[in-house]
Every structure is written in structure tokens, then in C-alpha cells.
Amino acid sequence: MAHDPETTTRDRIVATAMELFVLQGYGATGIAQILAASGAHAGSLYHFFPTKEDLLLATLEERKRLLRPEVLDPIWARYSDPIERVFGLLDGYRQMLQTTGFRHGCPIGNLALELTESHPQVRKVLAELFDLWADAVAACFAEARGRLPADRSPADLARFVLVTMEGAVMLARTHRTLDAYDTAVSQLRDYVERLLVDGSEWHRPNPATRTPNQENRHEVRTDRDAGARRRQRARRHQEVPARVVRRPRRRRRAGQG
Amino acid sequence: MAHDPETTTRDRIVATAMELFVLQGYGATGIAQILAASGAHAGSLYHFFPTKEDLLLATLEERKRLLRPEVLDPIWARYSDPIERVFGLLDGYRQMLQTTGFRHGCPIGNLALELTESHPQVRKVLAELFDLWADAVAACFAEARGRLPADRSPADLARFVLVTMEGAVMLARTHRTLDAYDTAVSQLRDYVERLLVDGSEWHRPNPATRTPNQENRHEVRTDRDAGARRRQRARRHQEVPARVVRRPRRRRRAGQG
């Protein structure tokens, strides 16, 4: 199989695994599927990574490396106000949910709950990734320190933002509604607004690029694009060959038709 | 194998599966492990449940049935103030994290992220479970309507509580610290306090049974029991035979020692 000559086999394996682990989970993604989707062979994969877990760790290290340039910087470039940046970041996850038909949530969250118990080494790296993310948000709040109560810890606020984002993504994916996400984020926004010390200005974002969903402050969202989402879901495509699903060979569910 | 004559085979299978699915996840729990832990045989299991997924659905239905009597009622009995009940509920999850050494989180959350994509029917039931939980919390806020702004939707507030809980559990399990949980919950509490209309009384809980971690309002937690937690983790026990973990037969991780 001929591949992009610019990419090495190792990179293709890591990139493919990173995507599949997030989409399907770690356990549900087979080595065979990674090999097929990346066009590599077992020998190559095991040349670079002694075990599947080592491959996972490599993808997580890659995510650590990419967090700033690929996730934060594009949003930091769009907003200059530090608090606006925080909510711009949250809007990024909203867009991810929307454009992928809820297939992509937070890359870390899925793996966190799946693997904390069974894979201590993975757990550690996931915790570091959470910290990296929270630190970036904390830096925003620290920059906006003048507008926040002096006894407010930026780090605590940042953790609360992360908690809200992860929980909101979970609910949105389960309900398959952006409603769930927007409800949580607008209440978080309301909270932050209430914290602002009197007389300080609330965000005045760059007029150029505006994101949706900020007209509604603490009044709740309207699910503007349910139709588009449904359409999207209808033509949902399998970009990579899915792991073969085991189908029961006999009877299926008696009732419910 | 002789079993408690009071329980039927079906009930033992469901109870065992319910526990294992939550502890280890759905995919990571094998039928063989469920059979071994429940003392049943393959034929019996497949007599009652056509597929593994049907068994999962049965455990989720059981959780729906048990939510009120086993989760809500005990806490409702401890607190009479509706807002206090909400935070009592959150404290219940904190205790679960603490007493199980972070092995038990929210029973629904784990499964939600693992299965939303691949198992639509399961996703639907999980969404119903989330709704059931949120409805119960919304009822609390509705009961406290007089103390909350009139335009506040109890349902939205309840969703925010659920989002916070799920996100906080995720972070706490990943970091293996109650800090992460407490930070989020106390900020949520702070938010609710700020919503309270002037002059209304904040909680005045039953003096008898008090829970920990409510002396700290919006000032952040102290990790009171890190020592106890460490001790707890040290003697962590495997109550059920774990699924056999596939171990690589050759080389392990070169560096790091």
C-alpha cells in the first residue's frame, strides 16, 4: 500500500490509534483495526510499541504535545479577553459535538473513566493532561484577576470549568442534544458573571469572529440546529473500518418492534 | 455450588453483572467472569438473557427501579430541607468514592461514555436514568422555589447539578483525590447560595446526622483524610475474581524503572 511519503509508519499508527481510541474506546479498538486503518502491519506496530498499552501512552503523549498548538492557540487567537477565551474553549467542544454528530466528545474523558481502575500508568498521564488543560484555563482567570474577587483561586475556578465541560459533554452525548451542553455552560457563565466584582467590564470580544450561543446568558438555550444534526446523523459515515461487531447467531429481543 | 436459597439464579446474575459492569465497564467484563462470580452457568444465563446486551439492559432497568428506594430515600430521610437534600445526595457520591477507594464512581457515567456510540438502545436507557436522577433533584429545587429567583428553571439547575457531579467524579477518580470532587461541589454550592433571594434562609439541616465537608462554603477544601485514603488503597481487595488480564509474553517497557 502506498502512503503519503511525508508521514512515517510510526506517525500514521499513532495518529490512527489516537483517533480510534477516542471514537471507540481503548478496549473496543482492536490492533487489527488500527493496522487496517493505518495501512501498517503487525510487525511494524510491534517494532515501535511493545504492547497496546504503550501505543496508547504514545497517543496520550502526542495529545499533551498538541494541546497548546492545536487546541488552545487557535482559540486564544480568536479572543483576547481572558474570560472570553475560557468560554471560547468551551464553545470549541460544543462545535466538536455538533460537527461530529456527538461522536467526538472530550478525548480524555472517555479514556479516563474506562482506564483509571485497570491501567495505573495511563491514569497518571490522563491526570497530567487534565492538569495541563486546567492550568491553561487557570492562567486565563489569573490574567483576569482584577475582575474577580481577590480570594478566588484561579486554579479552583479552572477545575470547576473542566468539571462542567466533562459532565456537560457526557450528558450531551448521552441525550444526543446540545441542550444539555448549553444549559450547563450558560449556568457556568452566569456563575462567573456573578463573581465579577462590581464595576468591572464583562467580556468585550473581538468583533470579527463571534461564536454562536452567547446571546443567551443565563436564560436557557434554544436547540437551534436540531434539524441539521439529524441530517448529519442520517448520513453518518464510517471513515475507518469498524471493528467487526459480534452478532448473536440466534434469536433477538422478543418484544419491541 | 450451594447458594442463598432466597435468591433466584436470575437475580444473582443480574446483581453480579450490575456490580461488575460498573466496576470494570461493559466490554471489559466477560460473561465467564459473571458466571464464575455468580455461580451460574452459561446455559442459565442465556436462558434468561438472549445476549450480553440484554443482560446489561436488565441491570439498567434494575437501577431505575432501585434509584428511589436505595439512593434517594435514605438521603431524603436524613435531610428535610430540599436544597440540603441535593447536597446530601452529592455527599453520598463523595462517600462512595471514599469508601471504595475511587473504584465506584457514578454507575451510569462510566457506561454512558463507553456505550453511547455503539449501543443506541443502551444509550436510550442511560438517558432515561439521567433524567430520573435530574427530575428528583429538580423536584427539590421546585420545592425550594420560594428561595430561588422566579425565572430560574429547577430543571436546568438540576441538570447543572448532575453535570457537576459527573464531571467531579471523573476528575476525582482520575486524580485519585477527593480534592477534585470537593472543589467542584463547593463552587456549585457557592453558586446556589448566590442565587438565593435576599432574606431567605439557607439550609438548616437536621442537627442529628451531619455530613462532613460542609463547613467549607466557597473556600476550598482541605484534604482531610489523605492518610486514611492511602491506607485504604494499600489494602485494596479484589472481592470478585477479576477477568484474566492478558499479559504480554515478552519484553516490557524499556526505560522507567
Next chain:
DNA sequence: AAGGCACTTGAGCGATCGTTCCAGCATGGC
């Protein structure tokens, strides 16, 4: 007593899992 039915026992099926192994190939230093 006999037959029906719900359930149990436990061996075994084909598929897929993560992993292993080795012959082959390209490149670079001698």
C-alpha cells in the same frame, strides 16, 4: 403415573483477541 415445562449443566463452536516470529528488504558504513 406420565408428560410438559422451566431451568441447569457443561462441553464445545467459530471468531477475534493481543502478541510472536521470522524471512525479506532497503540503506549506510566499511
Next chain:
DNA sequence: GCCATGCTGGAACGATCGCTCAAGTGCCTT
């Protein structure tokens, strides 16, 4: 020219997966 080294291609391994099935057990009805 030749060997060492880094990587590829792909068959194969043993274990485990979810699931099947047929014979057996014991209670219920008639």
C-alpha cells in the same frame, strides 16, 4: 561487495471472547 541495522510483510499462536446446544433434573398439572 558485504555485512549490520532498522523496518516491513504476513502467517501463525494460544487464550479468550460471546454464544450454542443437547442432555439432564425436578416441579406442576392432569
